[in-house]
Amino acid sequence: MCKPSTRKNVNERPETEKIPALVVKRIREAILDEVFKPGDRLVEVDLAERFEVSRSPVREALLALEKEGTGIVSPYKGAIVKPLSAAEVLDIAELRLALISPALEPAHGHLSPGDFDLADALVPGMR
Numbered sequence: 001m002c003k004p005s006t007r008k009n010v011n012e013r014p015e016t017e018k019i020p021a022l023v024v025k026r027i028r029e030a031i032l033d034e035v036f037k038p039g040d041r042l043v044e045v046d047l048a049e050r051f052e053v054s055r056s057p058v059r060e061a062l063l064a065l066e067k068e069g070t071g072i073v074s075p076y077k078g079a080i081v082k083p084l085s086a087a088e089v090l091d092i093a094e095l096r097l098a099l100i101s102p103a104l105e106p107a108h109g110h111l112s113p114g115d116f117d118l119a120d121a122l123v124p125g126m127r
Contacts, residue, residue: 020061020064021064023047023058023060023061027061037081038084039080039083040080042065042071042080044078062079069082
């Protein structure tokens with residue numbers, strides 16, 4: 001009678017290898033939700049507590065975020081959310097404008113003069 005093989009499939013990863021990727025995803029989501037803003041410190045101990053993991057996967061996640069350009073890790077100082085340069089802010093604004101403009105075009109015919117007045121009043125608060 002044959003015994004079932006106890007060899008692991010080479011393509012299967014243990015759950016512990018997936019934790020850093022999950023932490024990267026959750027930190028990235030927190031940055032996009034503005035929980036962490038550009039220039040904010042990303043403290044390993046705090047992140048480990050927040051995500052209920054050990055510091056090791058948090059450390060791996062911070063290095064991965066640095067590699068993708070989302071964070072900056074400095075020896076003996078820790079990690080921060082990478083601040084945006086003026087050029088990056090301009091690129092984002094241009095991209096948003098390019099995406100929003102076509103979306104608003106169909107609505108234009110359905111707006112009242114009061115809607116335009118309201119939009120005009122909101123502009124100073126955006127600066």
